[in-house]
Amino acid sequence: QAAGSSRATGAVSPPGLLDGVRNPEPEYPLLNRQRGDEGVVTVLLRISETGQVTDVDVIATSGHPALDDSARRAVQLWRFRPAMRDGVPISGTIRTAVHFRLR
Secondary structure (H helix, E strand, C coil), rough: CCCCCCCCCEEEECCEEECCCCCCCCCCCHHHHHHHEEEEEEEEEECCCCEEEEEEECCCCCCCHHHHHHHHHHHCCCCCCCCCEEEEEECEEEEEEEEEECC
């Protein structure tokens, strides 16, 4: 190898939604529903090589702790297509938002 060059690594595809899998929606806390609280919780998820969520960080709060907690609990159960490198599953991260809207 020439000086200063490094081995090329294969392209990495990020984690994504699994085809045919509908991840459960979070529970809308009754008190928040009664008060008319709405909001968006933005989370950063660490996804294992098996597609399971191993860590959840709230990176933008809804402004309502109970909504944030409900979102955190729900996304912990979600399943994803893992990130891939050279056709091999690897862990990765994905950012997503959970919306709480009264209908």
